[in-house]
Amino acid sequence: MTLVRCTEAARTFGQGDQAVVAVHGSTCAVEPGARIAITGSSGSGKSTLLHLLAGLETPTGGAVEWPELGNSAAERSRDIAVVFQGPSLLPALTVAENVGLAAVLTGVSETEADRRAAAAMETVGVAMLTDQLADTLSGGQAQRVAIARAIALRPRLVLADEPTGQLDGETGAHVLDVLMAAVAETGAALVVTTHDPAVAGRLGEHWQMNDGRLVVPAREGVR
Numbered sequence: 763m764t765l766v767r768c769t770e771a772a773r774t775f776g777q778g779d780q781a782v783v784a785v786h787g788s789t790c791a792v793e794p795g796a797r798i799a800i801t802g803s804s805g806s807g808k809s810t811l812l813h814l815l816a817g818l819e820t821p822t823g824g825a826v827e828w829p830e831l832g833n834s835a836a837e838r839s840r841d842i843a844v845v846f847q848g849p850s851l852l853p854a855l856t857v858a859e860n861v862g863l864a865a866v867l868t869g870v871s872e873t874e875a876d877r878r879a880a881a882a883m884e885t886v887g888v889a890m891l892t893d894q895l896a897d898t899l900s901g902g903q904a905q906r907v908a909i910a911r912a913i914a915l916r917p918r919l920v921l922a923d924e925p926t927g928q929l930d931g932e933t934g935a936h937v938l939d940v941l942m943a944a945v946a947e948t949g950a951a952l953v954v955t956t957h958d959p960a961v962a963g964r965l966g967e968h969w970q971m972n973d974g975r976l977v978v979p980a981r982e983g984v985r
């Protein structure tokens with residue numbers, strides 16, 4: 763039932779003297795329903811590990827597999843949604859268009875995408891922003907719309923890279939509430955990278971990145 767499994771997966775950028783080992787051989791697994799925080803200092807490799815789990819980066823060592831999701835990028839694009847840290851919306855499109863577009867790109871019909879977009883906007887509390895252009899949103903609103911876009915895919919796994927990193931404490935806490943409620947409603951597993959102990963404390967499992975080396979508590983590791 764494993765959604766994604768890393769077996770000694772590593773990622774090095776550059777070559778020779780310039781090589782940076784962002785992630786050393788790392789072994790971990792994400793099961794359905796998981797709530798995982800990946801913590802670590804800046805530059806410790808959290809985003810790179812998240813990108814490996816998403817299939818956005820190819821490992822330079824070891825392997826990443828998606829036993830429950832299929833190993834082709836096309837199959838994964840329907841089942842894995844990524845929420846990025848910074849602005850990721852298309853500024854000239856409305857909120858509804860942004861939320862529906864990702865679903866359309868994975869092959870969902872426009873009617874179904876509109877339906878899913880409306881439901882997702884309702885879930886995260888941005889229905890009143892439907893016709894607003896994305897570049898007029900506040901940071902917190904934009905991040906809630908990015909979460910709506912993610913869940914409109916009906917993913918089985920949501921990977922969020924510092925989803926509250928650019929928000930003030932109160933707004934960030936509210937965005938995390940929205941994200942947790944959205945995955946609870948859709949049944950998706952959730953992996954979040956964060957610097958913030960308060961965010962990590964809200965997730966069930968806690969993985970630590972130390973200078974590119976992943977520490978997964980034994981009890982919560984590979985099953």
Ligand SMILES: Nc1ncnc2c1ncn2[C@@H]1O[C@H](COP(=O)(O)OP(=O)(O)OP(=O)(O)O)[C@@H](O)[C@H]1O
Binds near residue numbers: 784803804807809811
């Ligand atoms: N595309 C890239 N090319 C070269 N080096 C990279 C690339 N992406 C990441 N790195 C390097 O890999 C290391 C890990 O970066 P990564 O972004 O994964 O860390 P992080 O823990 O997510 O940091 P932050 O919390 O600041 O976002 C850093 O030394 C970074 O400079």
